[in-house]
Amino acid sequence: MANEAAIINAVARTSLWLQPHRIVLILIALGLVLSAAFFMRWDWLPQYYEMGLIGIWRSLWILAVTCVLGFLLAVPLGLAQATGSFWFAAPAKVFCTVIRGTPLLIQLWLLYYGLGSLFPQYPWIRESWMWPYLRQAWPYGVLALTLSFAGYEGEVMRGAFAGVPKGQLEAARAFGMSRWKTFRRIWLPQAIYRALPTLTGETVLQLKSTPLVATISVIDIFAVSSKVRQDTYLTYEPLLLLALIYMTITGILVFAFSRIEARIPNKIG
Amino acid sequence: MPPTQPSAVRASTSGATLIDALLSASAAGIIELLSPNPPGWGGTLLVGLLHSIEIALGATCLGLLIGTGGAYGKLYGGPVVRDLLAVYTTIVRAVPELVLILLLYYAGTDLINQALTAMGYQRVDISGLAAGIAVLGFVQGAYSTEVIRGAILAIPQGQIEAARAYGMSPGLLLRRITLPAMLPFAIPGLANLWLIATKDTALLAVVGFYELALATRQAAGVTKAYFTFFFAAGVLYLLLSLFSNLIIGRVEAWSRRGMPSLKEAR
Numbered sequence A: 001m002a003n004e005a006a007i008i009n010a011v012a013r014t015s016l017w018l019q020p021h022r023i024v025l026i027l028i029a030l031g032l033v034l035s036a037a038f039f040m041r042w043d044w045l046p047q048y049y050e051m052g053l054i055g056i057w058r059s060l061w062i063l064a065v066t067c068v069l070g071f072l073l074a075v076p077l078g079l080a081q082a083t084g085s086f087w088f089a090a091p092a093k094v095f096c097t098v099i100r101g102t103p104l105l106i107q108l109w110l111l112y113y114g115l116g117s118l119f120p121q122y123p124w125i126r127e128s129w130m131w132p133y134l135r136q137a138w139p140y141g142v143l144a145l146t147l148s149f150a151g152y153e154g155e156v157m158r159g160a161f162a163g164v165p166k167g168q169l170e171a172a173r174a175f176g177m178s179r180w181k182t183f184r185r186i187w188l189p190q191a192i193y194r195a196l197p198t199l200t201g202e203t204v205l206q207l208k209s210t211p212l213v214a215t216i217s218v219i220d221i222f223a224v225s226s227k228v229r230q231d232t233y234l235t236y237e238p239l240l241l242l243a244l245i246y247m248t249i250t251g252i253l254v255f256a257f258s259r260i261e262a263r264i265p266n267k268i269g
Numbered sequence B: 001m002p003p004t005q006p007s008a009v010r011a012s013t014s015g016a017t018l019i020d021a022l023l024s025a026s027a028a029g030i031i032e033l034l035s036p037n038p039p040g041w042g043g044t045l046l047v048g049l050l051h052s053i054e055i056a057l058g059a060t061c062l063g064l065l066i067g068t069g070g071a072y073g074k075l076y077g078g079p080v081v082r083d084l085l086a087v088y089t090t091i092v093r094a095v096p097e098l099v100l101i102l103l104l105y106y107a108g109t110d111l112i113n114q115a116l117t118a119m120g121y122q123r124v125d126i127s128g129l130a131a132g133i134a135v136l137g138f139v140q141g142a143y144s145t146e147v148i149r150g151a152i153l154a155i156p157q158g159q160i161e162a163a164r165a166y167g168m169s170p171g172l173l174l175r176r177i178t179l180p181a182m183l184p185f186a187i188p189g190l191a192n193l194w195l196i197a198t199k200d201t202a203l204l205a206v207v208g209f210y211e212l213a214l215a216t217r218q219a220a221g222v223t224k225a226y227f228t229f230f231f232a233a234g235v236l237y238l239l240l241s242l243f244s245n246l247i248i249g250r251v252e253a254w255s256r257r258g259m260p261s262l263k264e265a266r
Helices: A003-019 A020-040 A046-083 A086-101 A102-122 A121-128 A136-164 A166-175 A179-214 A219-233 A236-263 B008-011 B016-036 B042-076 B081-094 B097-118 B128-154 B157-166 B169-208 B212-223 B226-255
Strands: none
Touching: A003 B008, A020 A136, A020 A236, A020 B008, A020 B081, A020 B128, A046 A179, A046 B157, A086 A136, A086 B008, A102 A121, A102 A136, A102 B212, A102 B226, A121 A136, A121 A179, A136 A179, A136 B157, A166 B212, A166 B226, A179 A219, A179 A236, A179 B097, A236 B081, B042 B081, B042 B128, B042 B226, B081 B128, B097 B169, B128 B169, B157 B169, B157 B226, B169 B212, B169 B226, B212 B226
């Protein structure tokens, strides 16, 4: 019975959504896509197909690593601003302000070109184990994107930590939890629940920042499309496909986060 | 060997004082490099900053126009207009700005030139400033549509109904009631968009528009003082952001005049 009701509900919702004008719009969109598929040049696809997949994989990998590392950095940044003494709060505040006040492109170029041109002057750096990594571009890209994510998310986490009701923490103390246990079991989880809706937006913003690493010669999917454009002298086809790829990834990210959000208890505080 | 060798060069041969020598040499060089007169590159950076501010201002104004229209369309438009606007805001917010800038720049100049040749005019070179403003404005428009839509929805419905009851025409209603009443709700979001616009101008460097990031890159490439110049550009962008924050605070206080302060409301 419940199943039938659900099906009827779904049908009703679909018919509500699929109004006549929407059907026309969808047909027009289909027509545009089909004409793009037939009248534009796509013969370069088989040749660059593998390179594109590697590029997508690299973009996703950079996104995942920088989001996780950035979030790990954002927790202490937010905590320092929410509760820390002046000597903890002020540097965290300055860090967030500087990161949020300057373009990511400049941060990236400062790290890659600026620091990268200073390092070779010091022999002890060139002889250290880090040198093989410091000569490549991707560590600078990962570092810049991580710091950027931490700067933006640190501000969010500050609000999230400050938003957890005091009574929750007092109750935890009354149960005899140590400070670390209170933080781990009560404060951090509730702060993350609060920050989760903005986390979706920040992750999508981070995805949209990843193509910047192409400007420091990391071969991500954006760099692959630039290479196709240079090789084939095509303007629109690679860019349109690239936009489609990013939209698909964004859609998947938003869907995944909405599933995660649906799982958390929604009565907090 | 000349008798008076510069101390920095002599010191660099011995490893121990290398860092000191580099620091003093670069400290002496930085001022020369950043001086606003021709041997220094400070003037170039400042001109670049001016271009960046021009583009950001233009893009924000265009974005506000598109945003107001878009918000009105989303709230009061017919079903087709609403769906088309939803497609516009969704696509623009899901695709990286860098990709959009490239696509819109090529597509826009192509379309204009094709239209001109079809009408029998000469092809024109579109100025970087106009193209940058148009492209960034189109992107900003999608974001401000959402901000302004939310702000209009936050206006107490009775105010708009009262204005309609007085027989105000839609234009007068917009000018006298909707825009001033939504401003306090919209300012925080729009201020954020302005800060994003100032930072997004840096992306135009990738397409080759002349603004602060590209000026910095040129200066750094010629002098090889990469760290100095990118650091200086970062400071300039940061100053612009901090100065904007100051102004925004004033504007927000002005737009909330006569309303209870946020602290009391809590």
